[in-house]
Amino acid sequence: MRVYLYYLNPKRSLFIMSNIGKVFYDGLENIRLTDGVIHLAFYNVDGTGNSEKKEPAGEVVLSQQAFLRAYGAMTNMVNQLEKAGLVKRKDAEETKPTAGEDGGSAAGSPNFQ
Numbered sequence: 001m002r003v004y005l006y007y008l009n010p011k012r013s014l015f016i017m018s019n020i021g022k023v024f025y026d027g028l029e030n031i032r033l034t035d036g037v038i039h040l041a042f043y044n045v046d047g048t049g050n051s052e053k054k055e056p057a058g059e060v061v062l063s064q065q066a067f068l069r070a071y072g073a074m075t076n077m078v079n080q081l082e083k084a085g086l087v088k089r090k091d092a093e094e095t096k097p098t099a100g101e102d103g104g105s106a107a108g109s110p111n112f113q
Contacts, residue, residue: 038067
């Protein structure tokens with residue numbers, strides 16, 4: 001059981017969670033917009049080594065502003081990984097969007113197949 005402690009931040013007059021745990025997810029299953037709020041649904045693989053069997057693991061809900069800040073932070077991290085030689089950009093042809101199940105487009109990520 002996780003216990004959360006809240007305290008009042010006098011500069012912002014907001015309650016802030018001070019005992020934040022870390023959660024590991026194997027991947028991002030779905031992103032959706034509902035009533036102006038972005039929902040990120042994550043999954044974990046089943047633990048038997050079968051990476052095809054995905055189990056829902058949790059959801060993170062963000063305001064549009066928080067989502068854009070997170071997107072910016074992740075973009076900066078990808079740039080740092082690229083500069084360090086740890087990741088490499090694919091050619092534009094390799095990353096061409098494909099039609100998703102809903103008729104929209106999805107990136108060539110295995111998380112969106």
